[in-house]
Amino acid sequence: MKKVIIVGAGISGMTAGIILQNSGFETEIYEKNPVAGGELTGWKRDGVYIDNCIDYLMCSKKGSDMNGLWHEIGMLEEGLNMYSKDYFFKYEGHGGEITFWRDKERTKREMLELSPEDKDVIEKFFENVTRAESMIMPIDKPMDKMGPRDFMKLGDFAKNVPAAQKAYKGVSVKDLSESFKSPVLRSAVLMTHPENTQAYSFIMSYAMCTSGSGDIPEGGSLAAATRIANKYKAAGGKLHLNAPVKNVKIEGKLASGVVLEDGTEVKADYVICASDANHTFTKLLPSEYMPKKLQKPFGDKEHFSVFSKFHAAFLVDGKTNFIPDTTFWESNGLTVWDKEIKDVGVICYDYDPTITPEGKTILQMKIFQYTDDVDKWFAIADDKEAYEAKKAEIAEAMMHIIEEKCPETKGKITILDTWSPVTYAKRFNAYRGAYMGFVADKDTKTVTTPGVIKKLKNVFLAGQWLMGSGGLPPATAQGKYAAWRICKKEGVECK
Ligand SMILES: Cc1cc2nc3c(=O)[nH]c(=O)nc-3n(C[C@H](O)[C@H](O)[C@H](O)COP(=O)(O)OP(=O)(O)OC[C@H]3O[C@@H](n4cnc5c(N)ncnc54)[C@H](O)[C@@H]3O)c2cc1C
Structure with a gap:
């Protein structure tokens, strides 16, 4: 049985671990903190629970592939109550108010009542919210390994989402805000995303809510992280907490395992770095191994921010x-x-x-x-x-x-x-x-980096930094992609 070491028990690392365990590998996760979950977390103060992540679980719509993966890893489970958001958010100011309801027709009606002179901008906005509702996270295999047939299977996504992106090409959230005449609407659309973010990100986030893909699991983020960690352990995985990794040990063109901060060396056939990308390439691996597509956003601070x-x-x-x-x-x-x-x-x-x-x-x-x-x-x-x-x-x-x-x-x-x-x-x-990945500005393509390292054939990357502006669905998908790549190399079915 081949052994895989995973650095980091965030959602990405744990997803990779669960899938690899189910596919017949022996895995161990090393996590620096006393609790698994990474940024998917929460804690108690004075006996009161404070949540630190899920404001909306994007791509959670029942029947979607991503919803299936959420169930496989324990993010969701049968019988778990979901809070179905009635609204994305409400804004009050400039003598008026607007609610971005889950019911988009109601929002549209209320926007038009509030500001009839913004009719054209409002119509365009809702046309593209409707398109963005087709947004799904492809999870069968890494996107760089998808062929035309795989894209065909994505159905409306492949048609509608690029159309919505094109409609707002070169438009930032700030530009979108300024396209409204109503001061209420101008302010409201600036509330959830940084101003320099592509306007499409705001539209897509609202579309997650209107399509029922942005609900919240009961118990919050820590309960979700605990369910995922339990699923990993139940599949036979070994989760080491309070176990920071110092570096990946490289021998020639391969990694032989990892060295822990306490000096312990652990051997493995494969290593997955599911930690923050900057940490991975400043502490765990020499920086020259950083894939070119990741070097770009780290080097181009004008167009990529965190x-x-x-x-x-x-x-x-x-x-x-x-x-x-x-x-x-x-x-x-x-x-x-x-x-x-x-x-x-x-x-x-x-x-x-x-x-x-x-x-x-x-x-x-x-x-x-x-x-x-x-x-x-x-x-x-x-x-x-x-x-x-x-x-x-x-x-x-x-x-x-x-x-x-x-x-x-x-x-x-x-x-x-x-x-x-x-x-x-x-x-x-x-x-x-940062608590998401890179935010590409309106003139720049978002990051999509295959989680492979050219000169190290048995080390793979996972985590939110490899895809879009991060978040739970990309982090989870990247964990699955890393597992898929190892299964492929070993010629076993990825389960
Ligand atoms: C306040 C907040 C709200 C958010 N809201 C949402 C939301 O509503 N919807 C959404 O989709 N996303 C949301 N996110 C983003 C989401 O939490 C992240 O995208 C996701 O959790 C990232 O997962 P990851 O596994 O890629 O990385 P991480 O969670 O960062 O996991 C990496 C893990 O590696 C560990 N690690 C690092 N270095 C080492 C080392 N040397 N040795 C051992 N372990 C190491 C870390 O401790 C960590 O546990 C939110 C994030 C925050 C902070």
Whole structure:
């Protein structure tokens, strides 16, 4: 039986592990943290659960291939309740409001009532939301190994999705925003994606909601990660926690295994690096092994950015009038690193009674942190006092904004936790604290890198950095692709 070592128990590494175990390989996953799941995670503070990932489980639509894979790996399971989102989000500001309902006809109607003069822009927007609803994640085999027949099997996806992408070619989220005359709509479309992101990303994310592909599993992200880890162990896989890998050991043109931080050497026939791509090629492997297609985004900072967020979680003693899910609103302003953020938002977790304590409300406020903000976090990261003070200052300001919006919460809010890009970098070795992959700007093609290393035939890559702007479906698909490549090499069926 051939042995495969996987670096990292994120969703990508665990997906590769489950599939390889089911296909007859012996696998071991080495994970630096005490908990499996990587960025798919959550934790408790003062006994209250704080979720850190699934705002929407894209491509989760029943009957889709990806939904099948979610079941195979334990992300989803029979009998698990799903929160069917009624809305993508709600925005209030500039004297009006708009809700991006799951029912897109209702949203369209409300947009047209709000701003009849935006009719053409609205019509085009919904035409392409409808097209983007065909979005699926191909998972049979790696995309670079797909032939015309495989593409034919993708049906409407192959026709509709490129058409929607073409309709918004060269258009950023900011451009889309500016194409509306209504100030409400202008602000609303800027809420969920960084401004320089391709407009199609926003359209696709909304389409996931309208097509029923963006629901949320009960129990949140940590419960999902635990189910996946259990599935891996039940398939016979060995999961080593608190076991950081120092490097991949190379002998000639092959890897002989990995060396752990404690000096232990573990031999293997194959290695999958399912860790952050920057970490993989600065710490685990010499940088010259980085595939060219990955070198490009790392080297082209003008067209490819990464983003992160600052988060604060709050517990309210009582119920609020926030919708269960996401609300953004125009506020009196939140100043972070000398930048005034006019529109803020909260996620209210009332939709999941299994994580919300009786009679209380859990809220999270998040704000985008771009390159210059991220630099500032890293500059104070080693000064514990300054770092904690900065987080507390922002969280306090956020709390007051929530109190202003929802006066019945005054005096009833506790700050549960705060975390920043530095948290993601320290905990997951995430490049600049990023929590998705590269964001390509409007003039650039998104990243698609086969997870192979030209000069090392028995080392494969997995993880969100190889595809699009990352997220759970690409990370999971890439885990499957890595397993598929090893099965193919060994001439065994990939199960
Ligand atoms: C706040 C937040 C919200 C998000 N919301 C969504 C959402 O709603 N929908 C969605 O689709 N996606 C969402 N994402 C993105 C999603 O979480 C990621 O795309 C996905 O979890 C990445 O999985 P991965 O396996 O590629 O990487 P990771 O999760 O980063 O896993 C890599 C693993 O490798 C480990 N590791 C690193 N270096 C080493 C080493 N040297 N030795 C051993 N182990 C190592 C890390 O600790 C980690 O466990 C969100 C992310 C965040 C942070």
